[in-house]
Amino acid sequence: MEVNKITSNKVNTRYLTVKKESTTAVSSANIDRSDALMKELNIMANRNNISFKGSFELNLSTDELEKRTNKDYLITKKMLKADAPEYLNLEEGDKEALKHLVKAAYILEDINMKIDNPHNIPFREYLKSEVAKGNKNAELTKILFDAQKGINAIDNMSNKINLAKGYTEHPGKGVYPEDLSKEEFHQILIKMLNEGKDDEVKKILTQRSVVERNGDELVGIDYVDKFKEEFSHMADELDAAAETSTDRNFTKYLILQAQALRMANPMLDAYADKQWATLQDTPLEFTITRENYEDEMTGTIVENKELSKMLEERGISPIPKDFLGARVGIVNKDGTEALMAIKKYLPTLAKNMPYADEYEQNISTEGDTKQTMVDVDLVAVAGDVGAYRGGITLAENLPNDDKLSLQIGGGRRNVYHRQIRFISDMAKLQERLDAILDKEQHQYYLDEADHWFTIGHENAHSLGPKKACETLGKYRNIVEENKADMGSLAFVDLLTELGMYTPEQRKQIIVTTMTDNFLKSKPTLSQAHRVRTVMQNKYFADRGGYEITPEGKIHVNIDKVVPIAKEMLSEIIRIQLDGDFEKAEKYVNDNFVWTDNMELIAQKLQKVNKALNGRTESELAEKLLSE
């Protein structure tokens, strides 16, 4: 799972789109006939693997494009530069390996573009040809396309951003047929199960297949088979990197990963993941990220009682589809050493989880934690992990609970993204604090404390029930991310007692976290990560975790925060253990309340911070790609 903390100053966050169906920004009634026709042609073209170049129309006006690409509205996160000492200090063999890893990452980016939206790559080609003709709007649109890595995204004010007129987002993204409704999806599955096609249904409902129509049925094609050429090209790059990599364990991982890309066999991925999760003292970092936040189709199955029961009887779990990313970087030794401080406390934290005697955890309550953690200087974040859609991934704890490697004894690995978390504008941060936080508590706001909170968040993903919670449907990620946040906060007092944090640091984590829980705008229920932040904020408000001063500033009641977090953590763990969709729904609805105070602070945040989205700049990666 990734960290998705939404902070108003940094936008270094990922939102999650588990939304109600068909909330498309442009309804079909608004698309004129020619748009509709072109769209049909493109859907047909896509089925036949051809593209209609020149068939798109840009959706945003010149004014809107100029605004959204202005540096105040589009922030830039800079990955390592070509002359970065971290790179220059690498051994020659690792420098050579890094070049191949960057190439592999961008091959995966193109694959992810296809599973995100089948029109992404034709649209990108269209933009390139228009830019070549001198089309200024196409040039600006391409900046946004490259930032959000696709036609559709959301900005940090919860606006849907659609770059090509008429090409709105589908719940099944690019992994289900565009014209497949939730209802038809369920009906087809019921029909196939009634005809005894259990194995075919299983292939449709794994996390690693593209689902296509096959007559009046559906068929699931494993990613590795569907994108055979791209994956084998990527495997070649990994093998090439393995030839010069200087670290034995890392080399072993690369070879296993390359094998997993050549043959559609989940066990090969499990072997690669298992090796990957052991990597601690390696010079280089390479990860294929597989997360299922984007798929809004598979999770709807739990809402259909008849179908859910049929699947359960046959032992088939519908697992949302993975979206793919690649992270390339250089492990930062000092940063990593700092992270490791928490490691020895993990078994104690596991022991102190609510209802700990009722479930097995990823972290054992004694002995080997099977969890590695590294702080990484980023060279490239490609595909899903690098897409800026209202925010970007700050850290990740992988593999997720639905992955096979965890069943064969594999552990997990946390990777923290240095270039994403760095704040470039301290003056802006001060301006924000002046606007929203009680002056006497400014002393406790510390940017570094946000990183400590993130460390707690990532590790908390490994605590609690070791199961994927598919039965919670569209609420599963809200609940899981809420658990990680509250787990991070709930243990602050214990970790202070144990000596990991000083009393001063304890106050800093609490005040910083509570302050950062205020959002710039009211989210829609579709934005799960923001939804959970609002839920927490409401929960703390009801229990006196903070108050708003007469001057309209946040005042955190420091000593109340951790007990409230513990209470919320218990409630969340109970929901995960019960696995009851209705209970999860009620919990979310009861707590997802945007209060007047939240609106008051939001108005202030909007004045200070104009950013609507962001992008990454990858100088070293681009240089390596051209070599």
Ligand SMILES: [Zn+2]
């Ligand atoms: Zn998380």
